[in-house]
Amino acid sequence: MNGPAESHDGPDEQQPGGPPRIPGPRWAADDLEARFAPPVRKPEPVAVTEPQPRSHAVLKSLLGAWALAACSAEETQAVEEHLTECAPCAEEALRLRDAVGLLHPEESLDLKPLLRSRVLEDCLGKRPARIPVPAWASPYDTETARLDALLRDFGDSEWETPVRLKWFEEERRRTRRTTVAGVIGHLLSVDGMVATALGLDDPLGPQAPTAGGATARTEHYWNSATGPLTGQVREPWREQGHTLVRTVSFAGRGVAELSVDYGAFALPLGDAFLERAFECWVHAWDIAEAVDYPYDPPSGPHLNRMIDLAARLLPSALAHRRRAGLAAPARSLVAAGAPGRTLHLEIEGAGGGSWDIALDSPAAKPSPEHTVAQIALDGAEFCQLAAGHISPEEAAVGQHGDREAIRDVLFAAASLSRL
Numbered sequence: 001m002n003g004p005a006e007s008h009d010g011p012d013e014q015q016p017g018g019p020p021r022i023p024g025p026r027w028a029a030d031d032l033e034a035r036f037a038p039p040v041r042k043p044e045p046v047a048v049t050e051p052q053p054r055s056h057a058v059l060k061s062l063l064g065a066w067a068l069a070a071c072s073a074e075e076t077q078a079v080e081e082h083l084t085e086c087a088p089c090a091e092e093a094l095r096l097r098d099a100v101g102l103l104h105p106e107e108s109l110d111l112k113p114l115l116r117s118r119v120l121e122d123c124l125g126k127r128p129a130r131i132p133v134p135a136w137a138s139p140y141d142t143e144t145a146r147l148d149a150l151l152r153d154f155g156d157s158e159w160e161t162p163v164r165l166k167w168f169e170e171e172r173r174r175t176r177r178t179t180v181a182g183v184i185g186h187l188l189s190v191d192g193m194v195a196t197a198l199g200l201d202d203p204l205g206p207q208a209p210t211a212g213g214a215t216a217r218t219e220h221y222w223n224s225a226t227g228p229l230t231g232q233v234r235e236p237w238r239e240q241g242h243t244l245v246r247t248v249s250f251a252g253r254g255v256a257e258l259s260v261d262y263g264a265f266a267l268p269l270g271d272a273f274l275e276r277a278f279e280c281w282v283h284a285w286d287i288a289e290a291v292d293y294p295y296d297p298p299s300g301p302h303l304n305r306m307i308d309l310a311a312r313l314l315p316s317a318l319a320h321r322r323r324a325g326l327a328a329p330a331r332s333l334v335a336a337g338a339p340g341r342t343l344h345l346e347i348e349g350a351g352g353g354s355w356d357i358a359l360d361s362p363a364a365k366p367s368p369e370h371t372v373a374q375i376a377l378d379g380a381e382f383c384q385l386a387a388g389h390i391s392p393e394e395a396a397v398g399q400h401g402d403r404e405a406i407r408d409v410l411f412a413a414a415s416l417s418r419l
Helices: 029-036 055-063 064-068 073-083 087-101 113-125 138-151 180-199 214-222 231-250 267-288 300-323 379-386 403-414
Strands: 164-169 172-179 259-261 266-269 339-346 353-358 365-378 400-402
Touching: 029 055, 029 214, 055 064, 055 073, 064 073, 064 087, 113 300, 138 231, 138 267, 138 300, 164 180, 164 214, 172 259, 172 300, 180 231, 180 267, 231 267, 231 400, 259 267, 259 300, 259 403, 266 267, 267 300, 300 339, 300 353, 300 379, 300 403, 339 379, 339 403, 365 379, 379 403, 400 403
Parallel strands: 339 365
Antiparallel strands: 164 172, 259 266, 339 353, 365 400
């Protein structure tokens, strides 16, 4: 007898009346995931390659970026290694580094007064101008440029700044009050005498006075102004200066001997340009003092030319004072060209030198054997004396010999000044 059938709940239990089923394998879930997941591939090893060396042309093109510290670390290393092996690139790198040192923010709008002359001197030394400025006109060209650089950034209030002009007349120092614009008008008026000698237009026009020299022309210009002088005077003054230099540069040889009439005296054109350069510097000094701005003396070679002009004018100035009864009479009559009493003038400092001054006659020949006195002066102080900025008694001089001759020469130097 068969016992009662056991009950099974499993899915493989054969159901009555159905087809028989074949039980399948029982897989674990982890086994299924592992069986049907995509195969995992191991990463292939990456080959490490050495950086290819850069060519000379590439490294040279990186020098600018290297000088500016704009290269990557790898490029910097490559460039610096190359510089140890390539002398031309090393020299170029040093030049670029020096140039980078100049690339800094502008600190001030105030340019050094000598900057333009130094730049021009350097440029002309490397490549001379096709039409060079004559050596005797170069101080005037430089001093007008320096003064123009000082004036360039002046505002309205600075053009109206009071300036006191000083000069020596007869036995005492004179002064005249004006403004910065008035000083430039004065320079424009007196430069006009040089312009007319060259056949150029007179800045004062046909109504310019024909007598009285620099003082009369200046007074006419100041009095004819319809209102207070302003900075507008700068442009005609500067344009006239450019025209003067350009004209003598194209004129050729011989023009330096052309006479320029100053009224009471005349000067060859070459000396007139030196005189104008000296006055331009002196009045630039007056302006700089009025606006509390430092102003340097001219360069040594230019200052030497100005001092030389003053020293050459001393015998005539001394004779003029003697005729006016302001100096001691001549000790002896000396024929033209003959040696006579002499004073030895020693100028120290930049632009200095030594000059022998004839005492008894402008036509006499100075002679070391006939020296009766000696004077030693600093160059800047001698120029202040010749400009009338200090009196002969104020000049700190080294003196030796005839006291009367020394006094007469010091007063003659002061008499070279004028408005």
